[in-house]
Amino acid sequence: MPTVRVSVTLKPSLLDSAGRTVAGSLKHLGYEEVSDARIGKLITLQVETVDEARIREMCQKLLANPVIEDFSFEVVG
Amino acid sequence: MRVAILQFPGSNCDQDALKSLREDIDVSAEYVWHDESSLSGFDAVFVPGGFTYGDYLRCGAIASQSPIIRETVKFANEGRPVIGVCNGFQILAEAALLPGALTRNINQKFICKDVFLRAETKRSIWTSGVDKVIRIPIAHGEGRYIVDADGLKAIEDNEQIAFRYVNSQGQIEDSANPNGSVSSIAGVINKAGNVLGMMPHPERATKELLGGIDGLTILRALSLVKA
Numbered sequence: 001m002p003t004v005r006v007s008v009t010l011k012p013s014l015l016d017s018a019g020r021t022v023a024g025s026l027k028h029l030g031y032e033e034v035s036d037a038r039i040g041k042l043i044t045l046q047v048e049t050v051d052e053a054r055i056r057e058m059c060q061k062l063l064a065n066p067v068i069e070d071f072s073f074e075v076v077g
Numbered sequence: 078m079r080v081a082i083l084q085f086p087g088s089n090c091d092q093d094a095l096k097s098l099r100e101d102i103d104v105s106a107e108y109v110w111h112d113e114s115s116l117s118g119f120d121a122v123f124v125p126g127g128f129t130y131g132d133y134l135r136c137g138a139i140a141s142q143s144p145i146i147r148e149t150v151k152f153a154n155e156g157r158p159v160i161g162v163c164n165g166f167q168i169l170a171e172a173a174l175l176p177g178a179l180t181r182n183i184n185q186k187f188i189c190k191d192v193f194l195r196a197e198t199k200r201s202i203w204t205s206g207v208d209k210v211i212r213i214p215i216a217h218g219e220g221r222y223i224v225d226a227d228g229l230k231a232i233e234d235n236e237q238i239a240f241r242y243v244n245s246q247g248q249i250e251d252s253a254n255p256n257g258s259v260s261s262i263a264g265v266i267n268k269a270g271n272v273l274g275m276m277p278h279p280e281r282a283t284k285e286l287l288g289g290i291d292g293l294t295i296l297r298a299l300s301l302v303k304a
Contacts, residue, residue: 010180014223017183017257041134062142065135065171067178068223 006073009040080106081119090126101283114144126163137167166274177224183257187218201270202298210247211291213282220276222258240264
């Protein structure tokens with residue numbers, strides 16, 4: 001059965017305070033090269049058939065909130 | 078006058094809402110379960126706070142797709158009064174009844190304390206009774222109101238900002254904005270003004286025993302609604 005990997009990320013213009021905290025923690029660990037971190041979601045769907053229009057619809061209707069998030073997806077395996 | 082108090086798996090302010098409306102506003106109020114698809118016989122809808130569906134995916138996202146919210150959208154579009162508090166606000170925003178979105182508090186913490194609010198418009202039944210700075214509690218981890226620059230201009234132009242966080246003197250200042258909300262926004266209304274969403278809890282401020290009664294200035298709107 002095909003797997004669809006959907007990634008949902010906060011729009012770049014929005015402050016990701018959790019990501020910023022993670023970047024700060026990495027710096028504390030000595031990884032000075034980290035200037036920023038952003039945290040998103042990875043959702044994998046098992047679908048019986050792949051219909052990209054319907055997957056896009058799922059993202060728009062439920063998986064992502066278009067007010068604050070961007071999404072992308074790829075069919076894997 | 079009969080108010081529907083919506084209940085979802087994970088609602089936890091439903092009983093506060095029911096008691097405050099029945100005892101302190103003196104209107105009839107009944108629970109309506111999330112998989113119901115009718116609001117027949119009700120004159121207003123209260124979407125209470127909580128952690129519906131465990132906040133899975135995003136706060137309010139799953140609840141916003143329930144049968145009763147689909148019906149609530151129709152009810153609201155007929156111009157009838159709807160209020161969403163805390164998670165109820167998140168649900169109404171996810172259902173696109175209200176503009177913007179609620180995100181993680183800027184300091185990453187769950188904040189539970191009293192805040193001061195100022196009504197920013199008089200054109201909604203929900204705000205017309207609020208003529209002074211009011212003090213009511215917040216209790217949320219994801220209450221930072223977000224809207225983009227164009228969206229902010231639109232809600233300012235349309236007078237859709239219902240409440241802003243202010244200091245006790247009624248002035249906007251960063252230290253009075255508990256969660257980092259854009260433009261200190263604590264609550265918004267829809268274009269028509271009949272739908273209100275707010276993070277602070279008016280239903281928790283309706284008895285002196287609970288520390289204050291300023292929530293009445295908002296909820297009394299329900300006693301003015303014609304059945």
